[in-house]
Amino acid sequence: MSRIASARVIVTSPGRNFVTLKIETDDGLTGLGDATLNGRELAVASYLSDHVIPCLIGRDAHRIEDLWQYLYRGAYWRRGPVTMTAIAAVDMALWDIKGKAAGLPLYQLLGGASREGCMVYGHANGATIEETIDNALHYKEQGYRAIRLQAGVPGLATTYGVSKDRYFYEPADADLPTEAVWSTEKYLRSVAPLFEKARDALGWDVHLLHDVHHRLTPIEAGRLGRDLEPFRPFWMEDPTPAENQEAFRLIRQHTTTPIAVGEIFNSIWDAKDLIQNQLIDYIRATVVHAGGLTHLRRIAALADLYQVRTGCHGATDLSPVTMAAALHFGLSIPNFGVQEYMRHTAETDAVFPHAYSFAGGLMHPGDAPGLGIEIDEALAAKHPYKRAYLPVNRLEDGTLWNW
Ligand SMILES: O=C(O)[C@@H](O)[C@@H](O)[C@H](O)[C@H](O)CO
């Protein structure tokens, strides 16, 4: 038996903040879990250090399901992004340990490979449609089979997903939330022209995706979905806030454009009605924010019953540890759809040496035991935490809106 001998939280900021849980067993095994919650990192670090780790010491590291239930039911206060991110970190670390103990890459413990690799999507963006398409052509040349398109909106100074850097995108950009201005009308006028010109330039053999980022009402989302139908998007993501899962029925009534939702979901209960009523086509819940592999497998299994596929979140504010776990997960499940892949910087990759790789538009987790990733703690210690917030959005009349 491998008993949990120690566990510690490592906060590091190689260009952006990451929170990592490292668990060590009494027979010398170690496991890593991502515990990063963009803009609220220290809340999870404290939840783990102050409330979870004391309960882990001495427990059997192989009893992953029992520990998951212990942390979920035992807290009394269930669900929520902080709680479920902390549980996710423990879960990932224990699966990492189990793989190392077995001498197998994690996907082999999850049922083996169901495909050769995980199709990923890149992030083309630009201040103008022309810049965005130029960027998208670059991704196509690199072999990406799926590309997300996010362009600036004429008349707005900034908008979601448009980066100052060609490759890297980090929205948590200031010590206090920056305030952006939003106009739905200006935005709605800009998306169909972007997709029409993108199809002209890129053709039809590449999947094109778009992230609305929670900013429309249901009927506006129905209008956008209909506007985009001639250009066959792979998905329209987060078209409207999803607290009211019923709202997606209104979108469905107006458009056949596929819908992806769920990157901010933290449990199956956030997605249950959306999936069972077939109101979505892709579920974006991730390993790091939805309770780890143990819980995400349940979400994927429910989704599979309704032909809903996975499209897990994979932005740069999810650490390479999550990317490694997501690829093991995505390689093994039957209803994999696509994996988001926002490349981390070289600075981040140096802190988290890993086995996963990209080739020909697909990613593979590699065959190292467990997750196939480590943390260079000496290097991590050189990057101290730096508070950073996600922006907030206001309409042009000052109304606080969805960022
Ligand atoms: O689809 C996505 O990747 C986005 O929604 C993210 O960039 C999201 O804005 C960030 O992960 C928030 O921290």
Ligand SMILES: [Mg+2]
């Ligand atoms: Mg998104």
